Amino acid sequence: MSRSPRLLRSAQFPAILLLAAAGLGLLLANLPSHDALAGVLGAHLAVPGTGLDLSVAHWVSDGVLAVFFFVVALELQYELTRGELNSVRAAVQPAIAAVGGILVPIAIYLLIAGAAAGQGSGAVTGWPIPTATDIAFALGVLAVFGRGLPSAVRAFLLALAILDDIVGIVFIAVLFAHGLNVLLLLLGLVAVAVFAVLSRLLGGRRTPVVAVLMVIVGVVAWGLFAASGVHATIAGVMLGLVMAPRTAGPTRHALEPWVNGLVLPLFAFVAAFVVIPQVPLGALSPAFFGILVALPVGKLVGISAFGLVAQRIRPAGTAPAIRFPDLLAAGALGGIGFTVSLLLANLAFAADPGVRDQAILGVLLGSVIALLLAAALVSWRARAHRAAGDAEEDLDDDPFEDETDEEPPDGR
Template sequence: MARKHTLAFLKTEAGSGAVLGFAALAALIVANSPWSADYFAWLKSVHAVQIGPLRLEETISDWIKEGLMAVFFLIVGLEIKYEVLKGELSNPKKLALPILAALGGMAVPGLVYLAVAGTLGGPTQGWPIPLATDIAFALAVFAMVGRSLPASLRVFLLTLAIVDDLGAIALIAILFSQGVQWVPLLAALGVIAVFAVLGRRRMAAAFWVLGFAAVWYLTVLSGLSTSLTAVAFALIVPVDPRRETSQSPLKDAMHDLHPYVAYLVLPLFAFAKAGVSFAGLSLEQAFAPLVVAIALGLFIGKQIGVFGVAWLAVKLGLGDKPSGAGWMQLYGVSLLCGIGFTMSLFIGVLAFPGAVDSVEQIEVKLGVIGGSLLSGLAAAVILSLADAAQKKRRHLKSVASAE
């Protein structure tokens, strides 16, 4: 049952990669077209939502970042809980290698960034940007070039990316949630506690929606990143079916929300954050210290951190390679982890707050896009070679069996 759920998740995430790519490409085209001014003006435009006495005013960019992306983090939290309790992460042996590899994939990129930024005189606060892995884009590339590769590699990549996302969420909470207003935050925690108790009983989906909306609103008022409370709310959603029904509230929520997140929320975020105007862009800015530090952190740091720690863990007996996978295949997956697009852009917005067309935001986008493209292209080449080698071995084996 867990395997069926995982493969369904992979299929949806891989399929959404094409939509993500189109949205990112569309953002780049629009940002460099006659509609460029309208695009950036739209992102900066302020819009209010009012329900009775409750009113919030945010820019389109902030509505996407703090509003729609909260739903993304809710899905991440649901995935983490399900995998830990019912899925691949419930097996300690399967859990060890991707967790260790994910830790390496978070530590080394940060060190590479700091080393490059220190050498070139770049800002140090951007070190968390290359730590993240974009699940959808990574799985999309894998699906395109690795059809004959072991399914265990897909599970390894998904597990690693989930742990990676958890680490990124923790960093967001620790580093980018200053100036917290405690009264609304305590109220949000109170709502979570109440729903944790009520969740033991059968509750209609509408009540969960209202509970999440209340927690989100209070979190915005508190000044805390909505990502943290979204994950916290996900962790109280029951994973086991209620006695009165065979349906699991957690699986129902994932099933209902996942397509919207994969095909609407993430592409819209990509469209809002990937747009960078190349008008007046000099060669000096294209290779600015911030750009180079992020790109090398993703491309060099990720592959060294993930593959290096995975290799060391296997040699020390701390974990096992994915079943049926070779080192070349594992290296290709390690390269895929350098695709940090969505989450890296999100952290970049938090690390360098300001206008979407500010110098820092442009350089963040250039670095993330450059590092992700390098990682994706290199991974596609390596995995294609590994896929071809796997097919050749299977062909030779079938010929030998026939003889």
């Protein structure tokens, strides 16, 4: 493998690239170049004869980002069938912790945003924003600072982040559908079913033809979902979940460098292209403060507290208990919301650009605070494990890499 794809498949570099892209977007939005770039991002590009007419920024968040959700769905499929979530017994501990990492941030956000509800604030609609965990960032921090942590901690975090993603996907599908067109949605589901059948035909002499047909059907499914009123990224999720397991691994492996090196940085740049409000601190929206506190604090408290409960009630025969200090580190990592939180911020406040921009700033600052806190806690725990002699050095392995060569026993 050449150096560039390997670098983009590592845990550390994509996280650094993502942060740099967001920082660049925020910087350029607040320089004199803002108007020119805003004009480019706001320019509309229509697809003749389809009714699809989106701005460049929306093509990125609705179209390009669908590829990211497709890859996430491939990971979800693997984990739900052969990975950390392949049984109730295996999933119960991270599932309980994930519940805490969702409920506590929501409660904190509503406490802060709800306090302004009587003053006509619409900030309460942003409650889903601090519920997400960014897998790429969390594993990147773990890889950089966590050399020596037991693999059980990484597995716990991975399962936790995936469960968070499932909840985020449900929020996007249920809360942000608008003007639902049932016929187009049904046609989209038919296209997804055709995609599933085609994916099971890969591997024969006509593989190139089938692959081209899959791309065409996938694009059609995306267009139908987008036109139906369901957020277009859900198409990516559906396509990833129904893909044949035999071809899902190689597909994810092939797309990963593109997602890490292009899709996510491009989305981070566009999402972070917001003007920092020139207003006193007290004039900022409650959405900003709610997210700023709920991401780093809510996730840390929710994941560690519920995780501790999960350890006490875990069924016999499950994985060994994770120590409470390690749960604290996992909770801090969970507060790095970033990608999905940025998308949720754009959706929750689509009708109010001013609040949306402040919510995005809250996501960026809250995620950075969580990142710094996680780096400190993970470093502390890694040193403790190395001192205790139970350190492990496999934190940068790709948990899905072996799947690329895997052949299911039944040949499907």
